[in-house]
Amino acid sequence: MRQRSMSIVAGVLVATALAIVAGCAPKKGTTTTGSETKVQITGAGSTFVNPIMSRWSSEYEKLTGVQVNYQSIGSGGGIQQFKEGTIDFGATDVAVTAEEQKDFTRQFVQFPVVAGTVAVVYNLPGVTQNLQLSPEVLADIFLGKIKKWNDRRLAELNPGVNLPDQDIVVVHRSDGSGTTYIFTDYLSTVSTEWQQRVGRGKSVSWPVGVGGKGNEGVTGQVKQLPGAVGYVELNYAVQNNLTFAAIRNAAGKFVLPGKSTGEEATRMAVEKLKQDIGSSVVNMPGENSYPITGFVYVLVDKQPKDAAKSAEMKKFFEWVLRDGQKMAVELDYVPLAEEVAQMSLQKLAEVP
Amino acid sequence: MEAQASADSKATDHARGATFWSDRLFKAVVVACASVMGLLLLLFAYELWQSSQLSIRTFGWRFWVSRDWDPVRERFGALPFIWGTLLSSIAALMIAVPLSLGTAIFIAEVAPRWLRQPVSFVVELLAAIPSVVYGLWGMFVMVPWLRENVQKPLAQRFGFIPLFEGPAVGVSMMAAILILSVMIIPYITAVSREVILAVPRTQREASYGLGATKWETIRYVVLRYARVGILGAIILGYGRAVGETMAVTMVIGNRPDLTTSLLQPGYTMASVIANEFTEATSPLYLSALTEIGLLLFAITLLINALARFLVWRVTKGEGRY
Numbered sequence: 222m223r224q225r226s227m228s229i230v231a232g233v234l235v236a237t238a239l240a241i242v243a244g245c246a247p248k249k250g251t252t253t254t255g256s257e258t259k260v261q262i263t264g265a266g267s268t269f270v271n272p273i274m275s276r277w278s279s280e281y282e283k284l285t286g287v288q289v290n291y292q293s294i295g296s297g298g299g300i301q302q303f304k305e306g307t308i309d310f311g312a313t314d315v316a317v318t319a320e321e322q323k324d325f326t327r328q329f330v331q332f333p334v335v336a337g338t339v340a341v342v343y344n345l346p347g348v349t350q351n352l353q354l355s356p357e358v359l360a361d362i363f364l365g366k367i368k369k370w371n372d373r374r375l376a377e378l379n380p381g382v383n384l385p386d387q388d389i390v391v392v393h394r395s396d397g398s399g400t401t402y403i404f405t406d407y408l409s410t411v412s413t414e415w416q417q418r419v420g421r422g423k424s425v426s427w428p429v430g431v432g433g434k435g436n437e438g439v440t441g442q443v444k445q446l447p448g449a450v451g452y453v454e455l456n457y458a459v460q461n462n463l464t465f466a467a468i469r470n471a472a473g474k475f476v477l478p479g480k481s482t483g484e485e486a487t488r489m490a491v492e493k494l495k496q497d498i499g500s501s502v503v504n505m506p507g508e509n510s511y512p513i514t515g516f517v518y519v520l521v522d523k524q525p526k527d528a529a530k531s532a533e534m535k536k537f538f539e540w541v542l543r544d545g546q547k548m549a550v551e552l553d554y555v556p557l558a559e560e561v562a563q564m565s566l567q568k569l570a571e572v573p
Numbered sequence: 574m575e576a577q578a579s580a581d582s583k584a585t586d587h588a589r590g591a592t593f594w595s596d597r598l599f600k601a602v603v604v605a606c607a608s609v610m611g612l613l614l615l616l617f618a619y620e621l622w623q624s625s626q627l628s629i630r631t632f633g634w635r636f637w638v639s640r641d642w643d644p645v646r647e648r649f650g651a652l653p654f655i656w657g658t659l660l661s662s663i664a665a666l667m668i669a670v671p672l673s674l675g676t677a678i679f680i681a682e683v684a685p686r687w688l689r690q691p692v693s694f695v696v697e698l699l700a701a702i703p704s705v706v707y708g709l710w711g712m713f714v715m716v717p718w719l720r721e722n723v724q725k726p727l728a729q730r731f732g733f734i735p736l737f738e739g740p741a742v743g744v745s746m747m748a749a750i751l752i753l754s755v756m757i758i759p760y761i762t763a764v765s766r767e768v769i770l771a772v773p774r775t776q777r778e779a780s781y782g783l784g785a786t787k788w789e790t791i792r793y794v795v796l797r798y799a800r801v802g803i804l805g806a807i808i809l810g811y812g813r814a815v816g817e818t819m820a821v822t823m824v825i826g827n828r829p830d831l832t833t834s835l836l837q838p839g840y841t842m843a844s845v846i847a848n849e850f851t852e853a854t855s856p857l858y859l860s861a862l863t864e865i866g867l868l869l870f871a872i873t874l875l876i877n878a879l880a881r882f883l884v885w886r887v888t889k890g891e892g893r894y
Contacts, residue, residue, distance in 0.1 A: 295851035321854075390742050395827035395844075397644075397852025420645035423852040431744050431838045432827030434848060438712075445717045446743055 260533045265292040266299020266312035268435075269399050269454060270517040273335055273552050274312070277537075277545050284540075287533055296399050297423070303329070303520050309534055311520040314399020315423065316499025328523035330572060332498060332565035333516035334541055336487050336555040338478035339403050340458040340465035341513075343450040344443050345370060347385060348464070351477060353378045355469045356411035356504075356512070362450060363391055363408060364415060365429030370448065392442040392451035395432025397423040403515035404452045407503040411512075452513075455479070456553035470512045471504050482511035483555030491560045498568060514555065521572050528573065535572050542566050618870065625864035627857055636864060642829040644849070649861035651868055653829035657839040658869070661746060661821065662814035665753035669814075670807055672754070673761035680762075681769040682791055693766065700759035708823035711752045716743040716824055719751070724836050738834040744826035747835040752820050757810035764809060768802030769795055801884050808880045815873055818843040842869045 264274075271293035278289035294302075296313035303311030304325055317331055341354065354362075358374050361367045367374060371384040394401045402423045409416040419425050433439040436457040443449040443463060455478045458465045467475040476482045489505040504512045519538065525531035542565050546556035557565065628636060632649060639650020676696060680689050720743035728739030772795050780790040796803070818841075826838020827848060842865050853859045 297852040297854045300854065388740055390740075395822065396848040399852075422645040424644040424849050426641075426643035426645065427828075430828070431742060432848075433744075434822050434827070438823065441712050442744065445713065446720075 259286065259288060260530060261288045261290060262310070262530065262534045262537060263290045263292075263308045264299075264310040264312060264519075265294050265302050265308045267296045267314050267399055267517055268293040269314050269337060270312050270335065272456070273545075273549055273554050276548050276552065277541055280545075280548065281537055281540060285536075287537060289537060295397070297397065300520070306526075309522075309525075309530065310538075313518050313520065314515060315402045316516070316518050317520065318499065329520050330523055330568045331518045331520045332568035333487075333494075333557060333561060334519050334538065334565065335546070335549050336483055336502075336514055336516050336557060337403075338455045338483040338486075338511050338555055339400055339407075339452050339513040339515070340455045340463075340478045341450065341452050341468065342440075342443050342458045342463040342465045344445075344447055344463070345385060345387070346447050348382060350382060351464060352382065352466045353469070353475045354466045356407075359466075359468065360408050360412035360415045362389055363393075363428070363430070364412075364418065365391070387448040390446055390449045391427070391430030392433055392439050392446070392449050393427050393430050394436075394439055394452075395434050398435075399423065399515070399517075400436065400452065400454055401425065403503065403513060406501055406515075407513045410501070410504045454553075455483075459553050468512055470508075470510055471506045472508045472510075474508050476509060476511050478511050478513070480550050480553075480555055482509055483514045484558050486510035486512070486514040487516070487555065487561050488558035491558070491564070494561065494564055498564065516557075521569070523572060525573070531572060535569060538569055539566065542569070618867075621863060621867040621870060625860055625867045627860035628864040629860075631857060632861075636861070637868070640829070640831060642845075644853070644858055647855065647857050649858075651842070651865050653831050654840050654842040654845050654865060655868065655872070656831050657746070657825070657829075658815060658841040658843070658872070661749045661753055661825070661839065661841055662811060664746075664750040665757060665814045666807065666811055668750065668754040669757045669761055669810060673758050673806075673810070674765055674803070676758070676762045677765035677769055678791060678796075680766050682787075682795065693763070696759050696762050698759075699755065700763070704756065704817060704820040705823075707752055707756055708820035711748060711820060711824040712744075715751065716748050719743060719745075719748055723747075728836055735833045736835055739836055741836050742826070742838070744824055744838055745836050746825065746832060746839040749821045749825040749839065749841070750835070752824055753814045753817060756817060756820065757813050760813055761806045761810040764806035765799070765803050768799045768806065771802070772798045801888060804880060804884055804887075808877065811876065812873065815869070815876070816843055818847045822847060842866075842872075 271291065274289075274291045274293075278291060282288055291312075296315060299308075299311040300313055300317060300321075302308045306327070312334075317325075341359065343352065345352075352375075354375075355378055358367065358378060361374070368389055370387045370389055376382075376384055402421060405415075405419065405425050406421040408419070409421040419428065431442065433442040433451070436453045439451045439453050440457045440461050440463065443451045443453075444461060453463075455465075457463075458478075465478060467477045469475050485507050486502060486505040489507040489510050490500070490502040493500045493502070499518070502514055502516060505514070521534065521538070522531065542557070542562045546562065549556040628649065632639065636649065636651055637655070638652055639648075640652050641648040641650045642653065643649075676692070680692050680696075684692060720741050724739075724741030724743065724745070724747065727737045728741045731737040732739050776794050776798055777790055780794040785793070821841055822844040825840065825844060827840050827844060828838035829840045829845070830837065832839055846862055846866055846869075850859075850862055853862055
């Protein structure tokens with residue numbers, strides 16, 4: 222009896238070990254269900270684009286049966302995996318620079334698929350209207366130079382608003398994120414002091430404030446902390462009923478983040494994008510353009526290993542750039558301006 | 574008769590053969606299991622060491638004492654994170670150990686039999702809660718409550734003491750310490766209880782027989798007998814506190830400062846890795862984050878070794894029970 226149970230134990234251990242080894246074996250990119258072979262496209266990257274990407278992939282699967290699997294592991298991870306060739310496309314909130322492209326062993330194209338606006342949100346008991354902020358004041362708040370909500374410079378921008386005598390608590394993202402990149406890119410563009418002291422990046426050394434993890438972390442902090450100010454993607458501000466500020470744009474007008482103001486900003490960027498598709502689109506000219514706007518870019522191989530799959534992927538992104546843009550609005554993203562979508566389609570055409 | 578005997582001996586031989594065979598297989602399997610663990614550990618240390626080379630070569634020992642953490646200019650230093658990790662975990666232990674020991678003694682020695690199971694169950698339930706749930710609870714319930722009822726009065730009355738320097742924003746070292754202590758209490762309690770229950774009855778009876786009171790028996794016999802095991806329980810709890818990431822990240826404020834105030838935000842080694850690893854693209858940045866992982870690994874090993882040493886010192890020369 223004892224011997225048998227010992228053998229059973231040994232057997233189980235061996236079997237477990239084998240199962241673990243088997244579990245590690247690589248999986249194939251296509252799955253065969255019955256007789257038909259389904260095309261599966263895998264992508265990874267930006268967390269910001271995840272909600273709309275899931276929507277696109279489920280709608281597209283209903284239409285064509287092609288499956289698009291997207292893993293929102295972060296832009297950095299997306300670029301890394303794309304570089305290593307483990308995924309079919311990567312998505313990133315920050316375009317791959319010419320410098321970084323030197324590290325790539327493969328030819329690829331990058332193009333915007335959707336845009337988004339970053340809202341400056343705050344929690345001020347008794348203040349329900351949208352505050353007006355100038356770029357200088359916004360930079361000084363995040364530099365820690367403006368410390369109170371009833372600061373003279375804030376009051377001058379917001380006549381008639383009863384600003385409380387409350388400490389400003391800056392809340393920023395603690396995790397590396399494209400949202401932080403867009404926001405600090407904007408601050409670096411409008412404030413030389415910010416550019417010199419802090420700079421632009423997915424993670425920066427914040428002069429003041431506390432860090433929240435993810436958009437939801439920042440949203441949560443701002444919501445429960447009177448006097449807090451932070452920045453989140455617009456959809457988080459809208460869904461959580463946070464009040465957000467109107468920012469003075471390059472044309473001197475105060476504009477709120479939203480579909481039309483973001484779209485206007487992308488339209489204004491067309492000339493710049495013609496020079497370099499990866500150029501920054503913050504602080505664009507135009508009376509109605511929201512200054513803290515950014516794109517999500519997709520990276521696709523120019524010399525794909527699997528031509529059939531690549532053709533399917535091309536069709537998917539063509540659909541995204543045409544029909545998919547309507548869905549962006551429902552999820553508080555900014556659809557690409559027609560001219561920009563056309564440019565993306567041209568870039569996509571370089572893929573065989 | 575002879576044939577019978579020979580058949581018997583054949584049967585025994587057969588049985589013995591089977592025993593040898595299965596014993597050997599079993600031994601091989603468990604040795605393999607154990608060596609996989611050791612091998613993993615070595616591989617882990619080697620990988621961390623290898624991937625941190627760039628950072629080690631760039632910053633040298635200054636990495637340990639530098640307060641810079643600037644991903645844009647690629648200047649990295651681990652001191653605020655080391656400080657935050659040590660401060661939060663040690664302070665959490667200081668809260669959790671007395672509470673856990675008290676609970677363990679209550680369950681094992683004091684509580685009536687019918688109450689033991691329910692109390693143990695409730696404490697162990699705490700261990701089953703995922704850390705993200707602790708984090709959410711911390712962020713939305715504990716932090717606002719702490720801010721209004723503890724931190725603000727403290728900052729107003731005792732703000733002149735560096736330990737309670739304001740402003741009170743809620744997310745802070747204090748919040749991290751509290752949440753960590755709640756999270757490690759069930760571990761320390763459960764293991765300590767088992768250890769205390771394992772103290773032989775005869776020890777207690779002898780103590781009572783000598784006229785000791787309940788308190789004296791617990792203090793001088795039970796706890797003394799169980800102390801090595803209890804130290805083990807504390808190390809287990811400490812390991813969890815050092816490595817805890819999600820819940821801490823959500824309430825600590827993630828600010829790499831060398832703060833002495835419990836009301837100020839801080840940062841831990843595990844948190845910064847979790848926060849920044851996914852979006853770290855430059856080789857030096859990645860390498861610096863990996864070196865923090867290596868340091869965390871080293872600190873954990875060091876603390877474990879220190880605890881072993883303590884156990885060894887304590888039990889030296891008195892013959893282990």
